[in-house]
Amino acid sequence: MTFELPLAAPAWQPLPDLPGATLRYAPRAIADPDAWFARLRDEIAWERHRIRLYGREVDSPRLSSWVGDADAVYTYSRTRFVPHPWTPALGALRDAVSRWCGAPFNSVLCNLYRSGADSMGWHSDAEPELGPEPVIASLSFGAVRRFRLRHKRDASLSLDLPLAPGSLFVMAGTTQTHYRHDLPKTARVAAPRVNLTFRAIAAS
Numbered sequence: 132m133t134f135e136l137p138l139a140a141p142a143w144q145p146l147p148d149l150p151g152a153t154l155r156y157a158p159r160a161i162a163d164p165d166a167w168f169a170r171l172r173d174e175i176a177w178e179r180h181r182i183r184l185y186g187r188e189v190d191s192p193r194l195s196s197w198v199g200d201a202d203a204v205y206t207y208s209r210t211r212f213v214p215h216p217w218t219p220a221l222g223a224l225r226d227a228v229s230r231w232c233g234a235p236f237n238s239v240l241c242n243l244y245r246s247g248a249d250s251m252g253w254h255s256d257a258e259p260e261l262g263p264e265p266v267i268a269s270l271s272f273g274a275v276r277r278f279r280l281r282h283k284r285d286a287s288l289s290l291d292l293p294l295a296p297g298s299l300f301v302m303a304g305t306t307q308t309h310y311r312h313d314l315p316k317t318a319r320v321a322a323p324r325v326n327l328t329f330r331a332i333a334a335s
């Protein structure tokens with residue numbers, strides 16, 4: 132089976148205007164998302180990352196893998212991650228997403244939500260090595276899950292977006308400065324989901 136990625140930019144769908152946020156959403160950026168899901172699930176070296184929660188070290192509620200160029204070392208939740216090398220699928224997706232976003236991504240955080248019991252808590256992707264106005268490009272495969280975005284000081288400014296399989300969601304500009312995002316648990320979803328967030332990390 133071959134995996135074709137289009138050269139042309141995907142069709143962007145309008146999103147509600149949120150002051151201080153720069154967002155783009157293309158619900159069908161990647162064709163045949165189920166085949167990509169199976170390939171990513173099998174090809175990525177999934178790990179149980181430890182995170183710090185209220186001062187205690189616990190297993191994060193999902194599986195993850197940090198992948199990128201050798202110098203793209205990332206500190207997340209006070210843990211230093213040295214990247215795994217690019218896999219063929221992740222390299223092909225990086226090239227397509229970099230072209231569509233006009234941004235030179237050198238790394239990707241891969242997350243596997245094994246079921247609706249797995250989640251990601253409220254955070255902004257504002258680590259210093261991402262720079263002041265990072266472009267973060269997110270691809271989703273498998274189960275549809277709700278992605279929520281909320282302004283840090285004004286909770287009336289928010290977005291609740293079901294991320295479709297094969298979709299591309301981009302956060303840029305000052306989004307991380309002014310907003311947090313999460314992926315809540317849900318009892319309604321039993322199926323797994325893979326999410327890839329492509330990032331540009333300053334070499335350390």
Ligand SMILES: O=C(O)CCC(=O)C(=O)O
Pocket residue numbers: 240242251256269278294312313314326328
């Ligand atoms: O799974 C998602 O859609 C969100 C992932 C995320 O926020 C992150 O990797 O920083």
Ligand SMILES: [Fe+2]
Pocket residue numbers: 254255256312
């Ligand atoms: Fe994030």
